Amino acid sequence: MPTKKEIQDLYFMDSRFKLLEIASFLDRVDRHDGQADFRHPAFMKALEAMQNPPTGTSRAQAVHLAFSDHSTEPAEAADIQFAYGACQKEVEA
Amino acid sequence: MVSRTTADYETIAQVGCEALCEPAFWAGYDRASAQGFYDYYRQLTEYEPARAAKFGIKHFCWLCINPKEAEDPVFAREVMALIPDFIDKPNVLGIGEIGLNKNTKNELAIFEEHVELAQKFDRPILIHTPHLEDKLKGTRLILDALKNANVDRGRVIIDHVEEHTAPLVLDEGFWAGMTLYPESKCSPARAIDILETFGMENIWMNSACDWGISDPLAVIKCALEMKKRSHSAETVEKVIFENPKTFLSQCPNFSL
Numbered sequence: 001m002p003t004k005k006e007i008q009d010l011y012f013m014d015s016r017f018k019l020l021e022i023a024s025f026l027d028r029v030d031r032h033d034g035q036a037d038f039r040h041p042a043f044m045k046a047l048e049a050m051q052n053p054p055t056g057t058s059r060a061q062a063v064h065l066a067f068s069d070h071s072t073e074p075a076e077a078a079d080i081q082f083a084y085g086a087c088q089k090e091v092e093a
Numbered sequence: 094m095v096s097r098t099t100a101d102y103e104t105i106a107q108v109g110c111e112a113l114c115e116p117a118f119w120a121g122y123d124r125a126s127a128q129g130f131y132d133y134y135r136q137l138t139e140y141e142p143a144r145a146a147k148f149g150i151k152h153f154c155w156l157c158i159n160p161k162e163a164e165d166p167v168f169a170r171e172v173m174a175l176i177p178d179f180i181d182k183p184n185v186l187g188i189g190e191i192g193l194n195k196n197t198k199n200e201l202a203i204f205e206e207h208v209e210l211a212q213k214f215d216r217p218i219l220i221h222t223p224h225l226e227d228k229l230k231g232t233r234l235i236l237d238a239l240k241n242a243n244v245d246r247g248r249v250i251i252d253h254v255e256e257h258t259a260p261l262v263l264d265e266g267f268w269a270g271m272t273l274y275p276e277s278k279c280s281p282a283r284a285i286d287i288l289e290t291f292g293m294e295n296i297w298m299n300s301a302c303d304w305g306i307s308d309p310l311a312v313i314k315c316a317l318e319m320k321k322r323s324h325s326a327e328t329v330e331k332v333i334f335e336n337p338k339t340f341l342s343q344c345p346n347f348s349l
Contacts, residue, residue, distance in 0.1 A: 001289075002323055010321060011282070058290070060283070064257035068229040069196075078164050078195035083225035090226075
């Protein structure tokens with residue numbers, strides 16, 4: 001299996017690129033007019049989760065969990081067919 | 094592959110694809126009548142196998158009404174009543190991709206009825222888990238329903254697992270599938286992370302070939318990525334060929 005350094009050799013530059021994309025996306029939201037919706041606080045929560053994942057949880061799992069609907073009962077009905085990528089109920093709870 | 098061009102069949106044949114399986118899924122729009130599904134099932138069982146055969150590829154399919162169109166249970170049951178007419182077609186593997194989309198009561202009821210249909214015809218099951226924020230809850234609801242139905246877990250594959258749902262599925266003894274996308278969902282690099290973390294057993298990966306931005310060569314690209322990470326040729330072969338073959342060999346109609 002590759003060493004940590006070899007993993008860096010493979011993925012550092014691509015991940016650096018993606019990190020800058022995230023930083024620029026957040027700058028873009030800051031710079032533009034209007035109000036961001038629930039996805040913005042969900043995104044910030046996911047960033048925090050990535051940096052400080054709970055014990056026993058990987059960073060990727062922590063990001064998934066930050067964006068997830070944690071309710072357990074089936075919904076009464078579907079009012080949309082798509083997914084936003086973040087859960088409004090969790091943000092507003 | 095109803096959402097792909099004939100050139101895509103040629104491309105995957107050129108990189109060594111021997112067979113593919115295509116789930117019954119959303120057409121990019123809601124079909125207006127059950128008759129629309131009758132035509133769709135004919136497309137999956139007659140036209141697509143012939144199109145694939147021109148390039149030496151065996152085409153297999155799964156039948157169901159997908160969860161995105163299952164919110165109206167009356168309509169869904171009308172469509173499901175067509176399935177027995179097609180279940181014995183030579184390229185049909187089983188029931189799928191059933192599952193949940195927005196995790197509703199109606200979707201869950203239709204999911205459970207599909208599981209009963211699979212059990213009645215003694216066929217394997219391919220399951221779609223919801224995307225993004227709905228995946229965790231949907232996966233848990235699906236696992237609970239499957240436990241209640243007392244299915245043979247080795248004949249059920251639960252697809253679209255990611256880092257947070259792969260252990261839930263594998264720990265319960267089901268097969269797990271990872272569908273690879275160029276954007277928005279599971280990438281080849283992350284799929285390999287999941288394999289390295291949760292093991293190479295009872296898991297496969299597949300290339301998303303749907304109406305969105307997707308790539309029929311995603312599995313091949315993932316195989317190359319595995320080589321970059323020093324995985325052996327045997328391991329790559331196991332994950333991209335032997336594992337799917339092992340699972341699909343449980344389907345009476347499957348052969349290579």
